[in-house]
Amino acid sequence: MQPYPLLMTPYFRHGGETPWGGALLRDAFGKPAPDGPVGESLEVSALPGRESVVRNGELAGRTLSEVLALWGEALTGQPGGEFPLLLKLLDAREPLSVQVHPGDEYALEHEGKPGKSEAWVVLSAEPGATLCCGLRDGAPPLDRLAESGEIENWLNWVDARPGDVFYLPNGTVHALGAGLVCYEIQQPSDATYRVWDWGRVGADGRPRDLHVEKALDVSVPGRRLSKARGATELVEGGSATHYILDKHFQLSRLNVSGTMPLPAGRMLLLTPLAPMRLTWPDGGLDLRPFDSALVPAGLRGAALDV
DSSP: OOOOOOOEEEEEEEEGGSOOOOOOHHHHTTOOOOSSEEEEEEEEOTTTEEEEEEEHHHHHHHTTHHHHHHTTTTHHSSSSSSSEEEEEEEEEESSEEEEEOOOHHHHHHHHSSOOOOOEEEEEOOOOEEEEEEEOOTOOHHHHHHHHHHHGTTTTEEOOOOOOOOEEETTOOOEEOOOTTEEEEESSSSEEEEEEOOOTTTTTSBBBBOHHHHHHHOOOTTTTTTOOOOOEEEOOOOEEEEEEOHHHSSSEEEEEESSSSEESSSEEEEEESSSSSSEETTTTEEETTTTTEEETTOOSOOOOEOO
């Protein structure tokens, strides 16, 4: 079977698993999410037990891991191994926990899984919405802040507006504030060390676990980040604004004004913000806003049209 672009049905984290979630992924973004608070739509995911599922073509109903087993390097562009990325949408009705992610070496040693670097694109923001990227100048050590509860006074909050892009390499203390919906691209890992959770309780009525000692091990003191500044180039069929080139992923915004050929030989994850059509030599797909499409590395001749 020849590789073809895949439309994915997401896996939803909701209810007590994401007590900070809201209703926008279902009500405003058109996702087939369950009732109640939904915090995350795992759009392209091969995490065990949290996999997205193909919803078009011959492989409809297959999980992403099953597709990887069938197509291998023709899907990801990489020989062997696990699926290399995770794409999700987040709806933060309330602030997320203050947390930090480990790098690969620490995570593999202590958790048996990869580390986690990530990036956010703000899709929707209530007036005055903010997010946390690091601690303010002069902040005491992280463990002392968490123990005393003074961490809330030392978080480095920055304004967040639709279209803003933030890069969060491993080791960055961070949190999404309330009133934000974000696109997130990340390494395929849930290795997260929670430092502060605003006094919330989990589904069992108890405070959720904190991981302050491990967070202290992996956090980068003094790191504070602001929004990423993109570099724009004219390309056939429009322009491309490049924001992040991490060793694990590249993040760009494509501004399509005609027919834009897509590069071959590498896997692409596409999330359109407006209706458009994805074509390739053997077919085409109409994409709706906030659909998630995976273009396999082995597919040649793909293009976007508006």
